[in-house]
Amino acid sequence: MSEVKVHDLTKTFGRVTAVRAMTFTAQAGKVTGFLGPNGSGKTTTLRIVLGLVRPDAGTALIGGVPYDRLASPRRSVGAVLEANGFHPGRRARDHLRVLADAAGIPRIRVDEVLGQVGLAGAADRRVRGFSLGMRQRLGLAAALLGDPQVLLLDEPANGLDPAGIAWLRGLLRGLADEGRTVIVASHVLSEVAQTADHVVIVSAGQVRFAGPLSEIGAVGNALESAFLKLTAPTG
């Protein structure tokens, strides 16, 4: 119902083909790990799904609808794309209120999500003084603001301390167990091995593997060796 379906997606920047005929589906109720080396097209794919980048060919649908046709995007999809989309002089609570205003989300949600990501105590501080981990948490708060059925997260563990990573793992698990679709782009394989139900492994803009993590085996270094084999340059 709220699955994310990417079909035959292709995107070229100048002479570089960032995404090549990419096809995969992320199911509701599952955490889908979106894995690939740097420059493999993960972020570009997420940006196409979110309507920020226009594909040359193919479709990206959320619950059967492209992002820019969603009736209220922030209530359907939450995204964390970079840990730095903040005005340094704006307070955390104000950052979220700007987004809540635009999406018509009641103000009470702002304080709810600040509590949910553990930033209640920093709500009135300017983002300038935030650590990378705090910025990640604020980005997550923004993604959760509209209580969306779909979450797209690009390297959300980046900058989090071990306690933060454990907390994030629990959060993502919980969100998926509530029936939401969770996509996590990452190259921290050990983390994905602990969180994801399904994995999509991409390299050079193409899908190399898509399926349940159990098919690869989450034991020991199974994911890492599969990843390295699947993404190795092919002469």
Add this chain to the structure above:
Amino acid sequence: MLPLIRSEWRKLSTVRGPWLLLAAGPLLVVAGITGLVQSGGDVHDPAVQSKALAHVALAALFTLIFGIFAVAGEYRHGTVTDTFLSSPGRGRVVTAKLAVYAAVGAAAGLVSSAVALAVTAAWWSAKGGSYQLSAADSWRTLGGGVAVNIAFAAIGVGIGALVRNLAVAIAAALAWIALVEGIAGQLVGSGLARWLPFSASQAAGRADAGGASQLLPQWGGALALAGYAVVFAVAAMVTTLRRDVT
């Protein structure tokens, strides 16, 4: 549309930068009028009074830069991603920005006008001059000045959306005003030069423009400026809709 306008307003009201920038406008008016009187401006000459009030249009330099921040500032800080996630209809985002920035530009122009009137009155009474500029011409000068502040804010929004790189956009706008328009004016001849944006803004901000000066009549300047504002707004809209946000 209303939620986006509210969001744009909150973006402005929750940071300090834009207000410090806009505060420079009235300060420039105070300094400019003071300089005019101190450098020997004749306080009995209505033309000098008009020139004093016309500083309101000069203060629009700051609403221009203010406008550039609307879109280019969002690219600078990366907040543009979240803005377009909230509203994939980017045309509506640009429209909301134009509305809010034009309204704030108007407010800045009104503050500059009030300051211009007060400072002019103070200097004229200090120097024992009689205020001879007709009320109608005073209001037309100030009204034109406010209009220039609005138009420059809108043009700034357009420049920022076209260029996106904040530093380049501001440098280009300032270079145009300080240097390039003068050179371009010499190349195209004074007949056409009067229609260039900064020259048009000077005409729009003077009730006695036209006359002996090198400027268009006030209504002509205002019309030309409105044309530039529309062109930049449309260009901002078209480019913003198409571009990838990477």
